[in-house]
Amino acid sequence: MKHVTRKATRHINQNEGLIFEKSSPGKAAWKLPPLDVPEVDTAKLLGKQERKDLGDMPEVSEIEIIRHFTRLSTWNYAIDLGMYPLGSCTMKYNPRVNEFVARVEGLANGHPYQAEKISQGALRIMQTLSDCLLEITGMDAITLQPAAGAQGEMTGLLMVRAYHESKGNARKKILIPDSAHGTNPATAASVGYAVENLKSNDRGMVDVAALAAQMNEDVAALMVTNPNTLGIFEQEIHKIADLMHAKGGLLYMDGANMNALVAKARPGDFGADVMHLNLHKTFSTPHGGGGPGSGPVAVKKILEPFLPTPVVVTKADGTLGFEYNRPQSVGRVRAFYGNFGMFIRALAYIFANGPDGLRQTTEDAVLNANYIRKGLEGVYDLPYSTPSMHEVVFSDKIQAKKGVKTMDLAKRLIDYGFHPYTTAFPLIVAGALMIEPTESEPKEELDLFIEAMKSIAQEVEEDPQFVLDAPHNTRISRLDETAAARKPVLRWRPEGKPV
Amino acid sequence: MLKAIGVHSIDDLFSPIPAEYRLTRDLAIPRQMAESEIVDWFKQRAKENGEGYTSFLGAGAYSHYRPVVIDALVQRGEFLTSYTPYQAEFAQGTLQAIFEFQTMISELTGMDLANASMYDGSTGAAEAVMMAVRITGRHSAVIARNLHPEYREVLNTYATHQAISQKLVSFTGSGQIDRKELEKAVGDDTACVLIQSPNFFGTIEDVEAIAEIAHKRGALLIVSIAEAASLGIVEPPRTADIVAMEAQSFGVPLGFGGPYCGVLATKEKFVRQMPGRLAGQTVDKNGKRGFVLTLATREQHIRREKATSNICTNQALVALMVNIFMTVYGKVGLRELARQNLAKAAYGADQFSKHARVLFAGAPRFNEFVVQTSEDPYAINSRLLGHKIVGGLPLKKFYPELGHAALWCCTELTTRSMIDTAVGLVAESERSVRSMKDAEPEEVAR
Numbered sequence: 001m002k003h004v005t006r007k008a009t010r011h012i013n014q015n016e017g018l019i020f021e022k023s024s025p026g027k028a029a030w031k032l033p034p035l036d037v038p039e040v041d042t043a044k045l046l047g048k049q050e051r052k053d054l055g056d057m058p059e060v061s062e063i064e065i066i067r068h069f070t071r072l073s074t075w076n077y078a079i080d081l082g083m084y085p086l087g088s089c090t091m092k093y094n095p096r097v098n099e100f101v102a103r104v105e106g107l108a109n110g111h112p113y114q115a116e117k118i119s120q121g122a123l124r125i126m127q128t129l130s131d132c133l134l135e136i137t138g139m140d141a142i143t144l145q146p147a148a149g150a151q152g153e154m155t156g157l158l159m160v161r162a163y164h165e166s167k168g169n170a171r172k173k174i175l176i177p178d179s180a181h182g183t184n185p186a187t188a189a190s191v192g193y194a195v196e197n198l199k200s201n202d203r204g205m206v207d208v209a210a211l212a213a214q215m216n217e218d219v220a221a222l223m224v225t226n227p228n229t230l231g232i233f234e235q236e237i238h239k240i241a242d243l244m245h246a247k248g249g250l251l252y253m254d255g256a257n258m259n260a261l262v263a264k265a266r267p268g269d270f271g272a273d274v275m276h277l278n279l280h281k282t283f284s285t286p287h288g289g290g291g292p293g294s295g296p297v298a299v300k301k302i303l304e305p306f307l308p309t310p311v312v313v314t315k316a317d318g319t320l321g322f323e324y325n326r327p328q329s330v331g332r333v334r335a336f337y338g339n340f341g342m343f344i345r346a347l348a349y350i351f352a353n354g355p356d357g358l359r360q361t362t363e364d365a366v367l368n369a370n371y372i373r374k375g376l377e378g379v380y381d382l383p384y385s386t387p388s389m390h391e392v393v394f395s396d397k398i399q400a401k402k403g404v405k406t407m408d409l410a411k412r413l414i415d416y417g418f419h420p421y422t423t424a425f426p427l428i429v430a431g432a433l434m435i436e437p438t439e440s441e442p443k444e445e446l447d448l449f450i451e452a453m454k455s456i457a458q459e460v461e462e463d464p465q466f467v468l469d470a471p472h473n474t475r476i477s478r479l480d481e482t483a484a485a486r487k488p489v490l491r492w493r494p495e496g497k498p499v
Numbered sequence: 500m501l502k503a504i505g506v507h508s509i510d511d512l513f514s515p516i517p518a519e520y521r522l523t524r525d526l527a528i529p530r531q532m533a534e535s536e537i538v539d540w541f542k543q544r545a546k547e548n549g550e551g552y553t554s555f556l557g558a559g560a561y562s563h564y565r566p567v568v569i570d571a572l573v574q575r576g577e578f579l580t581s582y583t584p585y586q587a588e589f590a591q592g593t594l595q596a597i598f599e600f601q602t603m604i605s606e607l608t609g610m611d612l613a614n615a616s617m618y619d620g621s622t623g624a625a626e627a628v629m630m631a632v633r634i635t636g637r638h639s640a641v642i643a644r645n646l647h648p649e650y651r652e653v654l655n656t657y658a659t660h661q662a663i664s665q666k667l668v669s670f671t672g673s674g675q676i677d678r679k680e681l682e683k684a685v686g687d688d689t690a691c692v693l694i695q696s697p698n699f700f701g702t703i704e705d706v707e708a709i710a711e712i713a714h715k716r717g718a719l720l721i722v723s724i725a726e727a728a729s730l731g732i733v734e735p736p737r738t739a740d741i742v743a744m745e746a747q748s749f750g751v752p753l754g755f756g757g758p759y760c761g762v763l764a765t766k767e768k769f770v771r772q773m774p775g776r777l778a779g780q781t782v783d784k785n786g787k788r789g790f791v792l793t794l795a796t797r798e799q800h801i802r803r804e805k806a807t808s809n810i811c812t813n814q815a816l817v818a819l820m821v822n823i824f825m826t827v828y829g830k831v832g833l834r835e836l837a838r839q840n841l842a843k844a845a846y847g848a849d850q851f852s853k854h855a856r857v858l859f860a861g862a863p864r865f866n867e868f869v870v871q872t873s874e875d876p877y878a879i880n881s882r883l884l885g886h887k888i889v890g891g892l893p894l895k896k897f898y899p900e901l902g903h904a905a906l907w908c909c910t911e912l913t914t915r916s917m918i919d920t921a922v923g924l925v926a927e928s929e930r931s932v933r934s935m936k937d938a939e940p941e942e943v944a945r
Binding site: 016029047080081093099101109110119131148150190233332341355356443479485 | 500501503504505506509512513514515516517520521522525526527528529530531532534536537538540541542543544545546547548549550551552554556558559560562566568570571572573574575576577578579580581582583584586587588589590591592593595596598599601602603605606607611612613615616618619620621622647649650652653655656657659660661662703705730731732733734735752753754755756757758770776777778779780781782783784785787789790791793794795796798799800801802803804805806808809810811812813814815816817818819823825826827828829830831832833834835836838839841842843845846863880881884889892911914915916918
């Protein structure tokens with residue numbers, strides 16, 4: 001236990017009930033100005049459509065609201081508190097200047113339907129970000145509309161489908177490596193494609209021979225994450241692209257791991273036809289407890305006609321505008337133009353880095369991952385010895401002999417003041433520990449992490465039950481997830497009130 | 500660190516990338532900028548972006564006051580810089596907040612349950628249709644033409660490859676859905692009827708009557724709500740089966756169209772077909788109350804191609820803004836806020852009706868109304884811009900049959916003097932067009 005105090009220690013933690021439990025009639029945190037137009041008779045205006053009662057909505061004061069949410073916030077872990085090594089999630093520092101510029105009056109208050117004449121600032125931001133992302137990816141055209149990575153995947157596959165349809169055959173299936181994110185197969189199904197799994201080889205890469213055997217004229221595209229979810233660069237990526245292209249198929253690249261490539265290699269150069277980016281991973285927009293994200297999709301020239309509408313264009317008079325008349329477009333995937341607030345943040349990040357900074361960022365991300373790999377090799381099982389890029393995947397093979405699994409190790413890591421790594425993913429590694437430190441971590445934090453992981457490994461040897469019972473230092477212990485799913489309680493109801 | 504790893508240079512770590520694909524030049528992007536330069540650049544863009552204009556735009560994106568406590572709280576790093584709360588012991592703050600959000604959304608929409616959020620109102624509506632298809636096993640949907648046109652476009656995109664056929668139902672002179680036409684459109688193969696209320700014209704639909712038509716044929720009713728503030732004073736669609744809401748009105752900046760906050764609410768019996776994350780209450784091993792993400796077997800990371808949806812990342816931080824807004828206004832404030840919106844729009848419509856035609860007068864409305872003018876609203880708006888006023892949304896693009904019509908919106912932030920100024924300018928243009936019409940009728944007929 002001596003190591004626990006190096007990074008974390010227990011301190012007073014406020015209890016806090018549900019907001020509804022603090023509510024009582026007459027408390028208020030709002031004030032409206034006096035009405036400057038005539039009062040209306042709501043009953044007369046609305047008739048039977050008038051709502052009489054807002055049920056169990058709370059009534060609380062402002063200080064209670066501030067304390068409520070501040071107390072809740074202290075129960076969360078965050079990048080701002082320390083390393084958050086979730087593999088594939090890229091939990092890097094979220095610069096505060098991004099938050100500041102996103103709130104500048106005029107940008108924060110722009111209405112999506114205001115005339116283009118008074119939207120030049122927003123359009124310029126969209127165009128500048130688009131240009132930067134195209135240069136970074138080496139692609140030809142882009143849409144910023146998708147709201148998150150999964151919607152980006154859908155948009156990309158819709159374009160793949162539209163492309164094949166324009167050639168007279170939509171084709172039937174999408175090939176997906178067994179190491180892929182769950183969103184990939186779910187997305188393929190959502191655009192009406194069958195999913196065919198592709199086995200990885202013993203080095204953790206796409207098995208090119210297997211691909212050659214599986215590839216035929218029924219395959220619309222291969223969705224590949226590169227570096228893949230093992231943090232391994234697909235070294236034969238160009239062969240893969242050639243195989244796809246030879247039979248008229250397309251190469252979709254899931255850009256979730258783009259943090260390993262920015263300014264070092266461009267998917268457009270190694271054969272990708274279409275890819276999405278996650279601005280909330282690679283480009284530092286905050287995860288916010290699960291969103292919002294933003295999932296721009298970049299494509300090669302052949303897919304440009306199919307981009308969602310509208311598209312930002314420079315008009316004859318030199319001003320910017322939206323183009324709606326695109327007959328081959330896949331249509332809209334979202335109302336308005338996308339998560340614009342995230343465009344501002346991502347562009348601010350690109351500006352703050354420039355070409356040098358982005359290269360340094362990628363190098364540091366890969367350096368940090370390899371430093372952790374070296375530090376923990378031997379202590380944890382490394383299922384693939386292939387070189388790692390921005391993340392490293394271990395397994396719980398050694399610890400499992402004592403009955404301790406990846407999730408147990410993760411829970412114990414919490415006691416050491418770190419957020420767990422990604423557990424049990426990718427699926428091709430039994431008991432995976434997927435660790436992505438990102439470039440943001442200083443060496444001191446990495447050393448503390450390595451030390452914590454080593455200490456846990458030792459605890460497993462000496463007292464496995466202690467690890468199985470973790471976490472010990474959180475305000476609550478492990479929660480009963482089975483009970484939560486069997487009889488779901490998904491909302492509060494006042495005591496005694498019939499359901 | 501390189502030494503510890505056992506390599507000579509950083510390039511060694513990039514050797515897995517074949518040399519021919521390694522970028523050996525600088526990216527052609529703007530040079531590195533100092534924080535002061537970044538702030539300055541974005542402030543310049545803000546100046547080019549309608550800063551300081553008065554706006555009468557609504558149409559799915561509404562200008563309401565945002566209490567300052569919202570940004571004070573959502574900028575706490577523990578909310579801002581945390582991930583999806585998969586590790587529950589370390590994310591109870593986010594989880595309890597989601598649980599409270601789900602409760603308040605259920606309460607406001609009159610549904611049993613709500614999820615943690617969807618991307619926005621448009622994708623929420625499309626996902627609701629697919630949910631109805633899964634529940635009923637039927638493959639056709641009946642859609643109101645007065646549903647937000649961009650929501651309809653998104654639905655088209657989503658439905659295309661799901662073999663879902665659609666029938667559009669028009670509206671009557673009151674702006675409400677044509678119930679006779681609806682009756683005919685709904686059949687035994689109809690999975691759902693999708694309407695919006697208040698609809699795109701701001702008119703409130705008779706949800707109960709529509710529900711009856713849908714339910715008679717075994718179809719579900721989905722109600723899309725784009726203006727959440729209406730729920731303070733308009734009866735919620737309790738007879739609906741699914742409510743697909745855009746909650747942007749509740750404390751989310753207009754932000755040129757996003758990020759916003761979609762959310763789905765439904766009846767308890769349909770919860771296992773609902774997409775998106777859900778927080779549920781449970782206990783830890785000491786019996787202490789806590790919250791976890793639950794019913795994950797609906798989701799893509801477990802079910803892969805058999806999931807209810809591919810959604811993963813949602814709009815969590817924006818949902819937290821909505822959550823705080825609902826908590827600030829609460830049971831009484833939300834009603835008073837809605838009342839002010841109702842009064843402002845009633846006054847605005849009344850003033851406009853003295854000089855132009857306000858359409859769809861026969862049915863109750865919330866905070867939007869359609870004004871038909873003699874002159875093209877694009878021309879009117881371009882003159883209003885000179886007075887730093889952004890006029891209503893011209894409807895020609897979406898509803899050509901309405902002629903020179905525009906959708907105007909008044910919220911609690913719209914002052915009487917703003918309304919009077921805008922009405923005065925429109926009245927002026929109406930008078931001049933009318934006198935021109937008397938002089939040169941052919942010219943105007945063009």
